[in-house]
Amino acid sequence: MVEKGLKKTGDMQFLDTLHVKADTYLGGCDGSILIDNGNAGERMATGNQGLGGFDVIDKAKAMLERVCKGVVSCSDIVALAARDAVFLRNGPFYQVPTGRRDGRVSDISHAANIPEVGDSIQLLKSKFRQKGLSDRDLVLLSAAHTIGTTACFFIETRLYNFTQGGGSDPAINPDFLPKLKAKCPFRGDINVRLPLDPVTEETFDVQILRNIRDGLAVIESDARLYDDRATKRVVDSYIGQRGSSAFGQDFAEAMVKMGNIGVKTGSQGEIRRICTAVNGVPL
Template sequence: MKTMGFVFLLLPFFAIGVVQGQLRVGFYSNTCPDAESIVSSVVRNAAQSISNIPPVLLRLHFHDCFVEGCDGSILIENGPKAERHAFGHQGVGGFEVIEQAKAQLEATCPGVVSCADIVALAARDAIALANGPSYEVPTGRRDGRVSDVSLAANMPDVSDSIQQLKAKFLQKGLSEKDLVLLSAAHTIGTTACFFMTKRLYKFSPAGGSDPAISPDFLPQLQSICPQNGDVNVRLPMDRGSERTFDKQILDNIRNGFAVLESDARLYDDETTRMVVDSYFGILTPIFGPSFESDFVDSIVKMGQIGVKTGSKGEIRRVCTAFN
């Protein structure tokens, strides 16, 4: 979401197979057989020098898909009206990693691999680097020809109510379960105190903090983000497990240790609360749902939002500019 960042144990491989429409696993197997390995190499090298690359690339994929579909529109840099400058995209990064991958792909198989597919593949590779689940990415997206800051006006926001969050996800064809799982991508990465001010000090018109915050946790948050302090100070979004992609964040939400307001709101609603709790039943390890498998289903589903395929869109020569 607005503060989305997302990290990883050697977990089972989840095969997705062919998906709806013209996206399919192995789309470039004949036209650019090294495409996925090139992207993986670039992401791996970037992560060696920049430790927060996994959550950054995961967040980039989410923000791209939620505006104009998964079409690389967020990558365009065509002045102040470009989509990437929207308030809801503030702090989104990873552009240089996508551009590096694109440059290598253009040198190997020019005009073949879309920037939109690079974003989706890079997010998958970032999750693997954070010890998260491995999965196959259906590819075949083409790049969009529209990038406008106004189109990002309705991004999910950390201060949205659960009703607003559900509505925004439903508008993209995503269920309440998808909302929980994609929010759980906050299991890796950090957020800034800027996004905590309202929750800690101005939660109601009378002031005060969000009552959903555990009394044991509130002093810790306030010590990191003091009132009138430096709003650029960063803190982990998943208390106690910020470098590993796991379901710890959902347990934190259950117990009042959610950092982001939007994550805490998942426990306000009966439907989303049931989804959160479903991963912690006594018999869950044997008979219950798999958080990793369900997350893969949701992110693959998200990766199909509004895709351009076939004759729609284009294959950009550079990801920051239309052809």
């Protein structure tokens, strides 16, 4: 099992809040993934291994509770923190609609439909579609991998067990393959981390899409975006001069769309007092 949060500090953990937005796939943007309820919780799902940044959300929540108790939900904090993580890396700034309420249930079975790194492009597309997200949204949101890192854990199969004879994913550029293998040796430490965008890892930009075209994608789900006609067309559309200037705003729109999936409002859910537990549960 990959060690959660290992070797991630400071703003790297903040970046994780962006990926915690994968929470949206788990029955809506209701912060249920933040609930720490042991082995039966969503956090334990394979697709959620490696998620961190929960403490950043907890700290923001504690500060907000001190100034305005019971007003800002944990799910709104996740959406806002994700927006800020993008902006802090020179990405677009966008308005995040707020008013979400927090769910009261975290169940590992809700994670059944989370996109996994080894999913085929057809499966990725269909998992996104089931949530009302288009092929364009799939490409735009995957482009969040322009920042952040992955553990070797998530690319082991791609490097050493992709084909029946134990070969690597042929989509990996032959000049890049030895570099990936050097960083993540066979049966090496699965917790070693490497940038998802090896070219401009610190900056939120379209470089990740160029990487995908050039065989420099690090994780398999990013590489698969170039296998399919529809998603390939979207990738290519953002690589040129005109496309790259539209990228920021289109990404922001996709984020807002994702952030609206299955939102709880009105009398649904609650405003949690702390993000790691539903209200009324003894700590």
